[in-house]
Amino acid sequence: MKEQSIEFRAGEAPTPHSAPLAITRSTPSPTLNSRIELYTQEAMVNWLGPLQLMRTGLQTAVATTMGAFADPREVLAMLNPRDSNPPIQVVADGDVWIDYLADTGDGWDSTYSMALCVSHAVELPEHQLSLPRGDVLLLGGDQVYPTPARNGYRTRFLDPFRAAFPAPVPKERPNDQDQPVRQPGAPWILATPGNHDWYDGLRGFSQLFCEQKPIGAWETRQRTGYYVLQLPNGWWIWGLDLQFESMIDRQQKQYFEQMHAKLQPGDRVILCTPEPSWVDEAERLAREESKALPSIETQTPRFRSLREIEELLGDHLAVVLAGDSHHYARYQPKPGTQAPQRITCGGGGAFLNATHQLPDPPKPINVGGTRQHYELAAVYPDKKTSEQLRNRAWRLPTRNLSFCGMLALLYLLFDWMVQSASTVPHPARGNRSLMDVLSDLQASISNISEVWRHLLLVLSHSPSSVMFAVIIVLGCAVFSAAGVKRTRKLAYAIGAVHGVLHLGLAIGLLWLMGRVNIHYLQLEVENLHQVLLFLAETLVLGGSLGGLLFGAWMVMGNTFWGLHSEAVFSSQCIADHKCFLRMHFKGDQLTLYPLKLEKVCRRWSVASGVAKLAKVQRTWRLRATPESTGPRFVPASGALEPQLIEPPIVILRK
Numbered sequence: 001m002k003e004q005s006i007e008f009r010a011g012e013a014p015t016p017h018s019a020p021l022a023i024t025r026s027t028p029s030p031t032l033n034s035r036i037e038l039y040t041q042e043a044m045v046n047w048l049g050p051l052q053l054m055r056t057g058l059q060t061a062v063a064t065t066m067g068a069f070a071d072p073r074e075v076l077a078m079l080n081p082r083d084s085n086p087p088i089q090v091v092a093d094g095d096v097w098i099d100y101l102a103d104t105g106d107g108w109d110s111t112y113s114m115a116l117c118v119s120h121a122v123e124l125p126e127h128q129l130s131l132p133r134g135d136v137l138l139l140g141g142d143q144v145y146p147t148p149a150r151n152g153y154r155t156r157f158l159d160p161f162r163a164a165f166p167a168p169v170p171k172e173r174p175n176d177q178d179q180p181v182r183q184p185g186a187p188w189i190l191a192t193p194g195n196h197d198w199y200d201g202l203r204g205f206s207q208l209f210c211e212q213k214p215i216g217a218w219e220t221r222q223r224t225g226y227y228v229l230q231l232p233n234g235w236w237i238w239g240l241d242l243q244f245e246s247m248i249d250r251q252q253k254q255y256f257e258q259m260h261a262k263l264q265p266g267d268r269v270i271l272c273t274p275e276p277s278w279v280d281e282a283e284r285l286a287r288e289e290s291k292a293l294p295s296i297e298t299q300t301p302r303f304r305s306l307r308e309i310e311e312l313l314g315d316h317l318a319v320v321l322a323g324d325s326h327h328y329a330r331y332q333p334k335p336g337t338q339a340p341q342r343i344t345c346g347g348g349g350a351f352l353n354a355t356h357q358l359p360d361p362p363k364p365i366n367v368g369g370t371r372q373h374y375e376l377a378a379v380y381p382d383k384k385t386s387e388q389l390r391n392r393a394w395r396l397p398t399r400n401l402s403f404c405g406m407l408a409l410l411y412l413l414f415d416w417m418v419q420s421a422s423t424v425p426h427p428a429r430g431n432r433s434l435m436d437v438l439s440d441l442q443a444s445i446s447n448i449s450e451v452w453r454h455l456l457l458v459l460s461h462s463p464s465s466v467m468f469a470v471i472i473v474l475g476c477a478v479f480s481a482a483g484v485k486r487t488r489k490l491a492y493a494i495g496a497v498h499g500v501l502h503l504g505l506a507i508g509l510l511w512l513m514g515r516v517n518i519h520y521l522q523l524e525v526e527n528l529h530q531v532l533l534f535l536a537e538t539l540v541l542g543g544s545l546g547g548l549l550f551g552a553w554m555v556m557g558n559t560f561w562g563l564h565s566e567a568v569f570s571s572q573c574i575a576d577h578k579c580f581l582r583m584h585f586k587g588d589q590l591t592l593y594p595l596k597l598e599k600v601c602r603r604w605s606v607a608s609g610v611a612k613l614a615k616v617q618r619t620w621r622l623r624a625t626p627e628s629t630g631p632r633f634v635p636a637s638g639a640l641e642p643q644l645i646e647p648p649i650v651i652l653r654k
Helices: 050-067 072-079 108-118 152-164 203-209 250-260 277-290 301-316 383-399 401-421 434-439 445-459 463-481 488-520 528-561
Strands: 004-007 035-040 096-101 122-124 129-131 136-139 180-183 188-191 227-230 235-239 268-273 317-322 328-333 341-345 365-367 370-372 374-380 578-586 589-597 604-606 611-616 619-624 633-635 649-652
Touching (some): 035 152, 129 589, 188 203, 235 250, 250 301, 268 301, 277 301, 277 365, 301 365, 328 589, 341 578, 341 589, 374 589, 383 401, 383 528, 401 445, 401 463, 401 488, 401 528, 434 488, 445 463, 445 488, 488 528
Parallel strands (some): 096 136, 136 188, 235 268, 268 317
Antiparallel strands (some): 004 180, 035 619, 096 578, 227 235, 328 341, 328 374, 611 619
16 A cells, blocks of 8 residues: 555554554653553443443433434534545555454454454465455444443543554654654555444544544544445445435435546445444335235335445445344355345454344345345354353343342342232231241242232222233343244233243242241341341342343343344353454455454553553553564463454456
8 A cells, every 4th residue: 555644643653564463562762752641441331231221221212313404414514525536546556455343342352352463464374374454444334332421432442443553653743743654555544434433423433534634553534424436456445324214315326426536447345334234125025925915114224325335336235244143244146146245244342143043045136137146155143152151141130230130130029019018908818918928838830829919909999000010021021022023923922921920920029028028037027137138138139130031031042032133142142253254355255353352361461671660450551662563462361363264255357
């Protein structure tokens, strides 16, 4: 690539083009300049955390609603007219290497591990291959989790990427701290916004990727959320910006129509889109085929937008790349048919998604009047491993204490409400409270119906308890139906059963406490010691048993009915099984190398040549000098070793 410049900013310094995944050690020497750098090592997002659940729901609703009325893509388009937003040309005398990474910016361990992978060469001695670092890094969407708010981009994206591939420290302190530092052969970074980037209306995304500011030793080049990259020898890369559930905007469509006019016969295009909407379309067609009556369900706006661009490209389209689903999956055309390769590669750092529910083969999709028939050629992790990982979700109490604590509080509130309501005298209970009555019932299967009878008797005279119970049942029903389109009624029914089981567990705890505290320990219901003991028992047992019930039900729901496909994995925050693509453009040939990282590093050491000044909670304060070349943190033992997911995929331009 031609010589580029990079801006001097705190927290940045470069690595050689072909540096290994473990740092090259250097000896510091006296220098005229040094730089203080701060890096925050965030934990992975706890998607089932009570506060996170509320924030995510609210921000999604606000972003989706506001996005329907105020589209920032129109503002960016006005600031960057099509004539001033030409194709980004990659000038190279020989081969061009390009990396593709999607769904990053989550926990430090997984994000930084992947940032190290894409910022260095990959050695594959068993295949006698050496894959140099990409001249361009393409980010396929969702550069930050859960949202860009509260320094999300800085701590979850910028810090790990700057630390993995830092900008150089000048030997002499510049007069202008913002003055760019010239760096020959600086690689580029371009990004496609995903739904998580859209939560602030692309404000953070635009500031980060569209203002020509460097990110570590990478340089940014795009002016809008969409872009066109022109490579030598008739290869092109188009990046789409598709907002939530909206159609492609007019300015963007006109831009790509203008770019299409620049294509020559025989040119091929790699299309980057935020999500694998072709999977959604194949599943929609399967649902439509299974219904006796015609369905009113239509194609998603994102698939319609993708279809419009694909129809525009026609035979120029070679590959469609997407993130959003946090795994690797490649759909190839069936033998004897013509269609682009469709690859999902969303293993950039976010929690792992399942592969065992991917359609194989999918229903043929219709693009430009042509039915495209596909088969699932490769997935990572494989479907058997995906099922094994799913089955671990029952361990929820060991992974998510805050969510289990929320369940325990719900049980405590429900028991408190029904117990308080039962203090009103009633002849059917002998004018005793519910806990008193339950304390006399022996723990046996035959008494379960009697426990429910007494509970229903209390509920019949306590509207507030009934409302609370209904909220729990409806909440579980909605949770089970989330993301389900084929069997929503069944999902609601199964979720309602799940909610009733939680009510049963709550009343079971009240029964157990009555037997232990009142029958065996001979404590009075209103005794302070009994109340405190009841609180402790409910929090500990309720959290543990409630977490087990919730996790086991997710596993069972996914195994038998295909429910909870997202939650059964997001609840586990699996950091391993990451993936990215390294693409080699050579003449008329494109070679795709799908790479995996089985285990991310979890123990880091400060690199040689960098001085550790302090560590406050999760934030490190380091001092770097001009001799501090290389990543700021290295694996405490060994180096990261990416491996091929499947044999390289070769695509010819002609």
